[in-house]
Amino acid sequence: MSPRPLDLRLLPAAAGTWAAAAAAVHLDAAGALALGLVLLGGAVLLGVLLAAVLRLLSDGGQSRRLRQTAVHLVLACSLAGAAALTAGLELSGHQESGWDRVVEERAPQQLTLRAISDPRRLAEAGLDGTPRAIVEVEVLTRREAEQPREVEASAVLLLEAEEAGAIHHGERLRGLLQSTPTEPGDRATALLTPFGEPIDQLPPDGWTRLWRVVEPMRTATAEAAESAPGEAPQLLPGMVLGDRSQQSEELTTAMQQAGLSHLTAVSGANCALVLGAVLAGLRLLRLPRWCSPPAAVVTLGAFVLLVHPEPSVIRAAVMGGIGALAIFAGRGRAAFPLLCVCVITLLVVDPWFAMEPAFVLSAAATAGIVLIGTPLQRLLETVMPRWAASVLALACAAQLFVTPLLVPLAEGMSLYAIPANVLAAPLVPLVTVPGTAAAVLAAWLPGLAEAMLWCCGIPAALIAAVGRETADLPQAMVDWPDGGAGAVLGMLYILAALGLVRSLVLRRLSRSGTGVLAAAAAALLALVMPVQAVPGLSGLLAPTPVGSGPGEDWRIAQCDVGQGDMLVVRTGDEEAIVVDAGPAPDPADACLDTLGVAQVRVLVLSHEHQDHVGGVDGVAEGRKVGKVLHGGSRAWDAAAELGLDGVPVHRAEPGVSGRVAGRMPVEWRVVHAAAEAERPNDASAAVHFAVSSRGAPSSPTDGGDRTVDVLTQGDLEAAETRKALDAGMLPEDIDLLKVSHHGARDGGTALITRRRPEVAVISVGEENDYGHPAGVTLQALQAAGTTVYRTDEHGLVTFSLDDGVLRVRTGG
Structure with missing residues (x-):
């Protein structure tokens, strides 16, 4: 018996509406309104034209198919125009109000x-x-x-x-x-x-009064969860109400690396579970079928109010309602048209959903479950029990569709997301459904709510354990390969996924089925064992010979700007923290272009000397600078001298710190900035960076194998350096040292002797007139066993991190 074809009639309308919404929100008010009017006008014109053509054709199968096609084209243009008009009207309101x-x-x-x-x-x-x-x-x-x-x-x-x-x-x-x-x-x-x-x-x-009705319920829920076992008190507020404020940073990181962070945010799954419980209760009470829709609406409204009606929650509520509506309709095939209706409705009402990653991921995961969840379950039932096949099918179907979207968003892969979700999935309903009931009761019957949440805490604690153990597995979070290797694997994965979806939907393999499965196996193997984990393979696919440039995985760079200083710490694909700017704009601009830096999160200027600040205009050329942090003498008016319009400029003070999370985590702290020093050199801001490899947590004090400690000193001289050392201001462990004052004699050797850094970089001009670096400095570095790189000899020096080990590349 051949399978029923999927009802994909609304797919073009959903895709067109999404594209129009995404375009409109990037335009100004006039452009968005014009786009909407053009699309609506095109729909009318197309409808009139096709109506005239249909009148000329005789009735028959061809006429019927053309009529259906015309209706769907007109519908797609109309809905796309409506989404664009919604965006244009809101943007017009911002203009008219003067906002x-x-x-x-x-x-x-x-x-x-x-x-x-x-x-x-x-x-x-x-x-x-x-x-x-x-x-x-x-x-x-x-x-x-x-x-x-x-x-x-x-x-x-x-x-x-x-x-x-x-x-x-x-x-x-x-x-x-x-x-x-x-x-x-x-x-x-x-x-x-x-x-x-x-x-x-x-x-x-x-x-405000309406929302304050539910606030005591949320607070009481968090308090009632405190007695739950294990780490459940941290997870329960998030899994029930989307409140992650109780989670520690370590647990949050573990859940992300395990691919389980979606469990602690209100998603369509939460709404579907709550709705499913309510509808199941109505069925047990044998209430009429017409009671289901109003009960679903009331339940969703109350749930949204309880967890707060933020855009993401509203989106989750609408997505979660698809399953309930499909059940009420009594037709499993209605799920995909309902998904399209949901997407279209949300985009017409709020076009900005088109640009939200959570909306994209939610739609993709739902599409995966709707399209291949059931066929995949039937396939798996041939080799495993039905309950296991059901859980694994849902996890695999969702992961198959969201993976191509997660790679560019997360800039990495959670290798064990599927097994972690399979283990956690049966536990989620045991937390969500009774936990929501406990949240409703928490403010009025705290004793009962506490008992219910203690029971919910057992599966929640198990979920936390799954997250912890998964995150501790080797390469739990890995980078997707850059360059040609990443593109090839991405294309292979998408083609294989499309082939598998087609085979599952049709419930039979095509003539090229064997090839499709082989391609799928290769693509999935690429996810489980990325090319970085296979010695030699990465170099074959994306060769990066030493001396040809910075490499795509660089994390720290010492720019060659002549007789000056400029160090760059990478915080993202195209963003970085820059320390000093060299003596002139052009070399600074060229170095950041070579490194691919388009945004400077923080520009740190150690002090006011020209060889450190002369290239500020080059750093800012065509780039967004988030803020400037400067050392130097108290009399230096950095804001006036730098002339960076609209960029906040602040003086550095010891203890000022910052942290950048994500795939390239960096934590930094100013460890020295003596504004009252007699000499500008001794007023230099010294900054300690803790740079983590492969997404590991970073901290200047953790001493972990996966964290590299970097110290920049500006032009600190010997006496001030010894004073800072004696006061315990400078870090105990230094893996990479930017040598003070271009290696000059007055920089001293106490820091080198007492800290013995693994690697040192010296930024110095070729054949300079100052005799930099001094022989005494080089001798101290040699005696300390420090590997030295110099910009006058090596040009641009970049470092990548391999599980906390520095890998160097030289030459720009």
């Missing part, structure tokens, strides 16, 4: 806001070392000529973590705020920061 002008001018404004999320703490502290947090807000009004003017725009509020902690979802805020524009396509139109005044909380209005 766009305010954001572009970055002028402080008195704003009234409403918090639409709970605070989320940032991994990177402020320049003064103060922890920070962000709150997603809706800008309600701005004050113009002493009169409030409505705005209605999304933004992100950046505050100190302590101040942000007092803000809850739904509360209204007012303050004098400065705005910074965001990138086109972002839901948030601006980043808001206080301008010299604290943020005031306004009296509650109707919406």
Whole structure:
């Protein structure tokens, strides 16, 4: 018996709506409106044209097929135009309210806001070392000529973590705020920061009171979960309510590396489980079938209110409702059309969903389960029990579809995500469904809620254990190969996945089925054992001979800028922290171009001498500079001299630190900055970097094998260096040292002798007139057993990290 064909009639409309929404949110108001009108006009014109053609054709199969095609084309154009018009109308509202002008001018404004999320703490502290947090807000009004003017725009509020902690979802805020524009396509139109005044909380209005009804339930849930076993108190608030504030950084990292982080965020799976429990209860009570839709709507509404109606939660609720609607319809084949309807509805109502990775991943995972979940389960049932086949089929179907999207988003692969999800999947309903019931009861019956959450804590603790153990496995998180190797493997994976999907949907192999399976096996093997793990293979696919450039996996670079200093610490594919800028703009610009750096998170200027700051304009040329942190004497007016418009400039103080998470984690701390020193050299800002390889946690004090400690010194001289050493200001372990003052004699040798760094780099001009580096410095490095690289001899020097081991490449 041949399988029924999939109902893909709405797929073109969904794809067209998504494409139009993604294009519209990147345009200005006029462009988005024009796009919408063109698409709607095209739909009308196409409908009229095809209607005329159909009148000329006689009735028959050909006419019927043409009519169906015409209807779907008109529908696709109409829906795409509607999404573009929605974006254009919202952007027009921003223009008419004057909000766009305010954001572009970055002028402080008195704003009234409403918090639409709970605070989320940032991994990177402020320049003064103060922890920070962000709150997603809706800008309600701005004050113009002493009169409030409505705005209605999304933004992100950046505050100190302590101040942000007092803000809850739904509360209204007012303050004098400065705005910074965001990138086109972002839901948030601006980043808001206080301008010299604290943020005031306004009296509650109707919406605030509504949200405050559920706040005690959320707080009581977290308190009731504290008695749960193991690490369940950290996971339960996240798995039930999407509240990750109780999770430690270590557990969060472990869950990410195990591919289980989606379990601690409200997703369509949460909503589907809660809905499924309610619908199952209605069926047990033998209530009429018509009761299911209103019960589903009420349940979803209450659940969204409980976990907070943020855009991601609303998206999850709509996605989660697909399964319930498919069950009510009594047709499994209705699931894919319902998925398309869901995607179209969300994009027409809110086109900015098109640019949200969570929405993309949710749609992909749902599509995978809908398309191949059942056929894959039937296939697996031939070799394993039905319950095991069901769990494995769901995990594999979702992972197969989301993997091509996760690679560019996460910049790495969780190798054991499928087995980890298979182990965790049976435990999730035991947490989500009774946990949600306990959350509802927590504020009124705390004893009962605590008992229920203790029971839920057993499977939650097991899930945490799965995450921990999985993250500890070899190469739990690995980089996807760059360059040609990554492109080839990516194409192979996609082709193999398409072949497998086709075979599963048709429930038979094509003539080339053997080849498809072989390609699939090769692609999946590439995921389980990346080319980096196979000695020699990476070099065959993407040769990188020493001396040909920095290499694609570089993490630290000493630029060749002549007689000056410039060190670069990579924090992402095209972003980095830059320490000093050399003597002139052109060499600085050329080095960052060679390294592929398009964004400078932090520009650290050790002090005011020209050989360290002369190339600032080159660093900023065509790049976004996030902030400038500088040392040097107190009298140096760095902000005036540098002339970087719109870039925050701050003085470095000992203890100021920051952290960049992600695939290339870096933590940094200013360990010396004596602004009152007699000489500018001794006022240099010295910075300690802890650079982690392959996504391992980094900390200047952890001493782990996977962390490389780097120290930059500016031009610190001998006496000040000894003083800092004696005071314990400089790190005990130094793997890579940027030698002070180009290796000059006055830099001293105490640090080299007492710390004995593994590797040292000296930035120095070829045949310079200063005699740098001094013989005494080179002799001390040799005696310490330190490997030395010099820009006058080696040119650009870059380092990659292989499980904490420095690998060097020279030559630019």
